[in-house]
Amino acid sequence: MRICTITVRAGSKGVPGKNLRVVAGRPLFGHSVAQAVATGLFDEIVVSSDSEEILSQAPAFGATGVVRRPAEMATDTAGKVPAIAHAVRTTEERTGARYDVCVDLDATSPLRTIDDIRDAVALFERAEPESLITGAEARRNPYFNLVEEQPDGTVAVSKTPDDAVLRRQDAPRCFDMNGSIYVWRRSSLLDDQVVFFPSTILFEMPAERSIDVDSEFDFRIVEWLMGQRGDL
Template sequence: MNIAIIPARGGSKRLPGKNVKELAGKPMIAWTIEAALESSVFDHVFVSTDCEEIAAVAKEFGAKVPFLRPEKLATDESTTNDVVTHLVEWFEEKYSQEVSTVAILQPTSPLRKAEQIKEAVSVMKAKSATAVVSVCELEYPIQFCNQLGLNDSMDGFINPNDIKRTQDLKPYYRLNGAIYIFNREYVGKLDKLYSSGTHAYVMDQKSSIDIDTIDDFDLAEYIISNKLSTA
């Protein structure tokens, strides 16, 4: 069984109610649910939430919400690792079927498309990977970044060898949080994900927007409304 898990806790301090906040005509979480279903690569698409409103919206758009999270998984300290383990173990006990792969699709990445999910699955198969994690190129060269010294000193801030034209610097990549696909062996061990069996799926920066603040939300809405996404 290949399952997708969309983790969507009700509490959000920086942008309250963001998972069901209307984004370009539908609740934000709906964009991820629809992409997961449209990809047709999962046997089941689940939403794990502690919020009745999110659960109702998720069901309306076609996801399965078999339960509300237990209280111990609905706190600020609850981890994605715990949430995924709980749902996978519930599924295997309930249906007496073994999960082979799990995808984590965060609802805060609404610009991630069904085609990108399919491509990530293709990367996993082509490379015989045990996991695939989506990344995007850093918006600014990491060579131009550093911590500030005492009293905001910039002494040694940039290595002299890195004072080059931007196009002459090697690109660096960052996790974008949009797609995680992994074998059952990683359930309960997500801290082991970044190992030799894991490969990257590279996404463009527009599709990689991760909504955490109202500015992120407004940018995503602008891109969707003006059809600027490249995927």
Template sequence: MRILGLVPARGGSKGIPGKNAKILSGKPLIQYTLEAAKAAESLTELIVSTDSDELMQLSRNLGVEAPFKRPDELASDTASSLAVVQHAVSYLQTLGREFDAVCLLQPTTPFRTASDIDSAVARFIDGGYDSLLSVREVPHQFHPDWVYLSSNDETISLATGTSTPKPQRQLLKKAYYRDGAIYITRITTLKKDSLYGDRIGYVVNDSQRFVNIDDWEDWQRAERILKEQ
């Protein structure tokens, strides 16, 4: 399969200003993702989608193509990942560059490796999925069967819609949350205006070297991980 590696990198960020270009232990944050993606053997091509002149130049200096400047309407806090991916695919199609799937790699999860990417792509292809996500296991105390949601009448009810929680931890099915490191989607799924489709595969990320950087606390944790390494 022809897999497009796509790194989405906005210039702005409310939590950490200029986050994607900010220096993390000697390297711009985006560089960690670009280096892993470049080393991955499963990606046919790799590009960066950004609205920032600085990030465009930084990507090119690192040997990664930034073929267009992302429109302002796709660079806001409310712009969806689906729209960003569809825009990139559509742009490349106008140049005659066709792909079977897109592998979305967000700079905010800097510690995924080339091996992680290749393993995810292999599982995606072998499983024939519409999409595939990298996930982490939900700790049992936060399992959906034990989580309560609040309602407008100041009561709570189980997220599953049942009236009674499962009494024993051993009865809980494994639950996962997406970790933001790897998303892979078929082009045919994107054409249906979905990033996921019906058949969603997954790979479990159980690495201790994980952080999804959203705020300063996350940034400091990333620095600690690198220092300990």
């Protein structure tokens, strides 16, 4: 069985109230809930939040359950993975079911497609890793043109390759995590509550579907892209 969580904090410093801000006709978080529904993959779709307004709206977009996020998991310094694990455990207690595949869709990444979710889950189930993350190919490469400041104020390439890299195309491929889709085995999520394991794999997404809303500038880009592809 599969569960999808959408964990949504009420607070945001970059864009106050961003998860309830309307974009393309619905609150930002509502896009992730509706996308989860449209995949047809999940036995449960659960919104976890410390906001009563978000929790009250979630069923309208297709959420099958809501979980009140504990205050200690909703601070600016709290990690997201414990809140996901809490949502899964709470839902299992409510339903009596056991969810073998746990998927989280980030509420601030509405540009993913239904096929992105389906294909990421299919890759996970085919490869059987502990976890899967999503990302886009990085514009800067730590082996070639991403530099790191040294203690004396000089700079050097962040990662020193065994052989000199004269062209970016010859450097190992690197990716920016886009935070859009995470997938775990149940035991890995609940027991370890981390993202990375030795077997973690990546599902690649294009840059135009990898924008995470963290500023007003991001919001404007997302609105424009949704308009271009007909989401508005």
